[in-house]
Amino acid sequence: MALPSYATTGQRVGWYTFLTYCGLVFFFLIAPIFIILPLSFSASPFFEFTREFMNLEPEAWSLRWYRQMVGISSIGDTTVVTDKWMLGTRNSFIIGISATLLATALGTVAALGLSRPHMPFKGTIMAILISPMIVPLIITAAGMFFFYSKVGLTHSYLGLILAHTALGTPFVVITVTATLTGFDTNLIRASQSLGADTMRTFFKVIMPLILPGVISGALFAFITSFDEVVVVMFVGSVEQITIPKQMWAGLRQETSPVILCMATCLVALSIALLTTVELLRRRSERLRGIKLRN
Amino acid sequence: MNETTAGPILTTEGIPLKISLKKAEKRNKVRAFLLVAPLLVFILITFLIPIGDMLLRSVDDSYINTVFPKTFEKYKEWDRQGLPSEELYKTMFFEVKEGSGRSIGKATTRMNYAKSGWKSLLKKSKRKFKKIEEGPYKPQMIAIDKRWADIEYWKALGVMVDPTTAGYYLNAVDLKYNVDKEIVRQKENRRIYNHTWYKTFKVSVLVMFFCLILGYPIAYLLSTLPLKYSNLLMICVLLPFWTSLLVRTVAWMVMLQQKGVFNNLLVMSHIIADENRFKLMYNETATIIVMTQILLPFMVLPLYSVMRTISPNYMRAALNLGASPLHAFWKIYMPNSVPGISAGCMLVFILAIGYYITPELVGGKDGQMIGNWIAYHLKTTLNWGLCAALGAILLGVMTVLYWVYNKLVGIENIKLG
Numbered sequence: 001m002a003l004p005s006y007a008t009t010g011q012r013v014g015w016y017t018f019l020t021y022c023g024l025v026f027f028f029l030i031a032p033i034f035i036i037l038p039l040s041f042s043a044s045p046f047f048e049f050t051r052e053f054m055n056l057e058p059e060a061w062s063l064r065w066y067r068q069m070v071g072i073s074s075i076g077d078t079t080v081v082t083d084k085w086m087l088g089t090r091n092s093f094i095i096g097i098s099a100t101l102l103a104t105a106l107g108t109v110a111a112l113g114l115s116r117p118h119m120p121f122k123g124t125i126m127a128i129l130i131s132p133m134i135v136p137l138i139i140t141a142a143g144m145f146f147f148y149s150k151v152g153l154t155h156s157y158l159g160l161i162l163a164h165t166a167l168g169t170p171f172v173v174i175t176v177t178a179t180l181t182g183f184d185t186n187l188i189r190a191s192q193s194l195g196a197d198t199m200r201t202f203f204k205v206i207m208p209l210i211l212p213g214v215i216s217g218a219l220f221a222f223i224t225s226f227d228e229v230v231v232v233m234f235v236g237s238v239e240q241i242t243i244p245k246q247m248w249a250g251l252r253q254e255t256s257p258v259i260l261c262m263a264t265c266l267v268a269l270s271i272a273l274l275t276t277v278e279l280l281r282r283r284s285e286r287l288r289g290i291k292l293r294n
Numbered sequence: 295m296n297e298t299t300a301g302p303i304l305t306t307e308g309i310p311l312k313i314s315l316k317k318a319e320k321r322n323k324v325r326a327f328l329l330v331a332p333l334l335v336f337i338l339i340t341f342l343i344p345i346g347d348m349l350l351r352s353v354d355d356s357y358i359n360t361v362f363p364k365t366f367e368k369y370k371e372w373d374r375q376g377l378p379s380e381e382l383y384k385t386m387f388f389e390v391k392e393g394s395g396r397s398i399g400k401a402t403t404r405m406n407y408a409k410s411g412w413k414s415l416l417k418k419s420k421r422k423f424k425k426i427e428e429g430p431y432k433p434q435m436i437a438i439d440k441r442w443a444d445i446e447y448w449k450a451l452g453v454m455v456d457p458t459t460a461g462y463y464l465n466a467v468d469l470k471y472n473v474d475k476e477i478v479r480q481k482e483n484r485r486i487y488n489h490t491w492y493k494t495f496k497v498s499v500l501v502m503f504f505c506l507i508l509g510y511p512i513a514y515l516l517s518t519l520p521l522k523y524s525n526l527l528m529i530c531v532l533l534p535f536w537t538s539l540l541v542r543t544v545a546w547m548v549m550l551q552q553k554g555v556f557n558n559l560l561v562m563s564h565i566i567a568d569e570n571r572f573k574l575m576y577n578e579t580a581t582i583i584v585m586t587q588i589l590l591p592f593m594v595l596p597l598y599s600v601m602r603t604i605s606p607n608y609m610r611a612a613l614n615l616g617a618s619p620l621h622a623f624w625k626i627y628m629p630n631s632v633p634g635i636s637a638g639c640m641l642v643f644i645l646a647i648g649y650y651i652t653p654e655l656v657g658g659k660d661g662q663m664i665g666n667w668i669a670y671h672l673k674t675t676l677n678w679g680l681c682a683a684l685g686a687i688l689l690g691v692m693t694v695l696y697w698v699y700n701k702l703v704g705i706e707n708i709k710l711g
Contacts, residue, residue, distance in 0.1 A: 011619065022515045025508045026530045029590060032545035033537055035555060039548060048553045106333040113329025118322035125330060127700055132341050134696055136648020138665045139345065139685045142672050146351065147344035166341040169333060227538040230650060234672065247540045251547070251655055260548075263541040270536040274529065 033267055040065060040260035047257065065257045069265075085262060088246040095157065095242065096225040099164035103221040106165070107172025108214050112206070114173070115180040126173075133170035137230040140167070145234040155237035163231045168221030175220065179213025179284055212284035216277045223273060345689070352682035356457035361401040362389045366455055378448055383432040390416060391423040407461070407677075409450035409473060415441045449473035462683035467491070487667070487684070494663045497582055497653075498646040504586040505593040505642045506635065513597035513634070518606070528598075535591040543655050546584045550574040550656070576658025584652050589645055593638040596703075600634030637703040644695050648688060664688055 007015070042053050043062035052060035071083040113119060114126060132140065144163050145154070153159030187209075191201040207214075229244035236245070243262060250259045302310040359366050365386045372378045390398065398416060405412035422438045435442040450473040453461065464470050464477060468485040472478045479485070512531070516524045534542060549555045557571040566572070574580055604627065612622035650665035657663070664684060671681035 014619070018511060018515075022512050025512050025590075026527065028508070028587060029534050030530045032542060032549055032587065033534060035548055036541070036545050046553070047548045047551065049555065049558060106336055110330045110333035113326045113331075116322065116326035116329075118319060119326040119330070120323050123700070123704075125334065127696070128342070129330075129333060129337060131696075132337065134644060135345070135692065136650065136665055136688065138648065138650040138668050138672075139348075139689055140341070142668060142681060142685055143344035143346075143348040144340075145672065146678070147347045150347075162340045166337060169337065173333070223536060223538075227540070229540060230669075244538065244540050247544070248651075251540075251544065259544055263538070263544050266538045266541050270533065270538070274532055274536045278525075278529075278532070 036260050036263050037267065040257065040264045042257065045257060047255065047260065065261045068256075069258045069261045084241055084246055085243070085258065088241040088243045091240060092226055092242040092244075095160050095164055096222050098157075098161045099168055099225045100218050100222040102161065102165040103168035103172050104214060104218040107169045107217060107221070108176050108210070110169075111173050111176035111180060114177055115183065129173050130170045132166050137228070141230045141234040144231060148235055154235050155240070157240075159235050160232060160240065163235055164225035164228060165221075167228060167231070168224045171220035171224060172214070172217035175217035176210060176213045179210045183209065212280040216280050219273050219277055223270065226269075348682050349686050349689070350682075351678055352462050352686045353458045353460065354679065355404070355454060355459035355461070358401045358404050358454050359457055361393060361397050362386070365389050366451075369451055369455060372448070374449060374452065377432075377443065377445060380430055380432045383435055383442075384429060387423060387426070387431045387435060390420055391426075395420065403676075404454065404679075405450070407465075408453045408471070409447055411441060412447065412450070415439055415447070446473050459679075462679040463687070465680050466683040466687055487664075490662065490664050490667060493578070494647060494665075497578065497585070497661075497663060498643050500582050501585045501589060501646045502593075502639050502643045504582070505590050506639060508586065509590055509593035509597055509638065510631075510635070513594045513601055516594070516598050517601035517604075531591050531594050534587070535595075539588065539651060542588055543584060543652055546580070546587070546656060547575065550580055550583070575656055576661070578657065578661040581653045581657040581661035581663075584656050585646055585649060588652065589642045592641045592645060596637035596641060597631065597634040600637070601631055604630045633703070637699070640695060640699040640702065644692060644699065647695075648692065 039047065039049065041061050041063065042050070043060050043064060044050050044053065050060060069085045071086050110129065114122060114129075119125075140163075144159075148154045148159050148163075153162065183206075187205055188201055191205045192198075196204065227244055229242075229248050232240065232242050232245050233248070236242075243266070247259050247262060250256055302312065305311055305314045307314075365382070368382045368385050369378075372382060398420065402413040402416045405416070418439055419435070419442075426434050432442075441447055453459070453471045453473070453475050461471055465480070466487055468480045468488045469477050470480050512527075516527055516531075519527065547554070551557075552571050552573070552575070554574070556574060557566075560566045561568050561571065574583075608626050608630065609622055612626045613619065617625065647663075648665050649663055650669055653661050653663045654666055654669070657666070665688075668681050668684050668688070671677045671684070
C-alpha cells in the first residue's frame, strides 16, 4: 500500500511519520542481534567498543577470543587448552539431535491423529500437548528436578534428552498440524484403493506432502533444545556443560568475550535455520496449492 | 441388495446400516486416538506427572511426622494449657537422642519455619542428651536449655501435626501460621512476596502494553505491503524469534551497560557528560526493555495473521463514504483486528509472567520476578515447599489465562512464523 497521489500534506506527513516509527521498531528488533557481531572480533577483554576499535586500528581487532572458543588460548607464552566450549558444543548437539529425532517422531504421529476428523476430545488433548510450550521453564525445571531425581534420571543424558523432547514436541505438533490442514484425504483413499498398505501409503503419499512441515517442526524442536538452559541447570550434572549453560556461567561469573564469539556463531546458525524454514514453508504452500501470502 | 424391505436399511452382510456406520466411526475414533496415545503418554510421564508431583510438595508436611512419630502421637493428647507432661518430654527425649542426625537436621529446618530457634535448640540438645541416662527427663531437659520450658515452642509443634499444610501457600502471600495455628501477617522485614507478585504483574502488563504499541503498527505495515517487501521485513521479526534468548540478552547487556553502546553514543554526541552516564542495567527498566524486545515477535505474528484477512475494501469503503483516515481506522480497522490483539496480548502476558532468565541477568535486585524467587528457593535455600507453593500459584494463574486463550483464540490456531 502506498500513498495515493491525491493525498493531502497532512496525510503525507502522517504516512511518513508512520513509516519512520515502523523503521525504528524494526531497528529495535534487529539491531541488538547485529551489534555483537563486530564486537566479537575485538581484542578488548570487555564488552565495549573502544576508540581504537572504532578507528579500525589493526591491533584492536583480533581473533583471539575465537581461538579461545575452539580451545586454544595463550596466557603469556604458554598455550592453555580450555575445551569447555567445545565440550558444550558436543553435548548440545548430542542432546539436541536426540531430542529432535524423538520429538519429531512422536509429534508427527500425534499430529496425524489430531488431524483426523474422528479425533475425540481434540481440544483438550491439543491443550495438553501444547502445554510444555506455555508452562514457564522454571516450573518445568523444578518439577523435573524433583521427579527425575526420584527415578534416577538426573545427571544423565537420558534425563536431559527426555526433558528436551517434551519441550520440543509442541512445535512439531503445531507445524505438522498446520501442514495437514487442507490435506486432501482422497489421496489416501486413492492410494489404498490402488492396493497400497498403510505403511506404504504413509511413506509414499502422506510423508512427501507433509515433509516440509515435519522438517520445520524438527528445526523448531532442535533450536528449542539448543537454546534451553534452565532445565539443563537443574536436571543435568555440573559436568554436563551445554552451550547455553556455559554462556550463562560466563555471564554470571567470568564475563569473557568468548561469549560474544559463541553468540555470533549462534546468530549464524539461527539465520541458516530461519532461511531453511522459510524456503520450506513456501515450498509447502506451493505443493498444497495454497495461495502465497496476500 | 434387498430392495423390498420396509425396515431399516441393511448392508450387504445383513447388519443394519446405522449400526455398521457407528462401528466404523468407533473404529476410526480408536485409530485416531491410538496415533496420539504415544505422545500423550510421553508428555504425561516426562512432563505432567513431574509437575503434579511438585504441586503435591506444596502441601506436603508429612516428613516431620516420620521423624518424631511417637512424639506427635502423644502431642495430640496435650491440652495446650501449661507445659506438657513428663511423658511427652520423655518421648521427645528418646526420639531426639536415638534419631539419626541427618533426618533430625532435615526436620529441624521445617520446625524452624514454624518457630525460629528450634534448629539450634535441637542441635544443642542432641549433643547434651547423650549424657543423660535416666529420668525424670523434664527437669533435666530444661536444665540443658531454658527454651524447653517455653510453651511457645511446644505450641509451635501443633502447626506440624497434620501431614498436609497450607502454610507454604500462606508464606507465598506473606502470611503465616502463628504458634496457635492462626493466620497472621509475616513480620515487616519478611514481607517480600506480595510485592514481588505485584511487580511480576506490573512488568508483564507493561511488557504486553509496549509490545502492543510497538507491534501493532509494524504488523499493519507488513500486512499491507506487497509480498516481496513484506517477506523481507518479516525476516526482521522472525530472526529474533529464532535467535537464542541468551544471545539476545547478551546483546542487550552490550547495549545497556555503563560503558555500553547506548551510553557511549550519548557521550560521544555530548548529550550527557562522561561522568553521569545513565544506569540502564540491573534494574526494572532494563527487564522491561529487554523483555519487550524478546517477546515482540509473539505479538506481531498473531496480529499479522489476523490483519492479513482484513480486506482493504472495508477501509476504502469507509474513506469513500467520507470518514477521515483516523476515524475510519478507529471504527473499521481496529474492531476487525481485535482477535489479533487479544491473541497477541494473551500470549505475551502468559510468556512474560513466568520469565526467569532475563530478569536474572539484567534485572539486578530491583527487577526480580516471581520466577527468580522460585529458582532461589529451589537451589539456594532448599525451601522446596515454598518453591512449590509459589510455582503452584503461578501455574494456577497461567492455567486460567491459558484456558481463556484457548476459548478466545483456540490453541490450534497458534502459528509459528
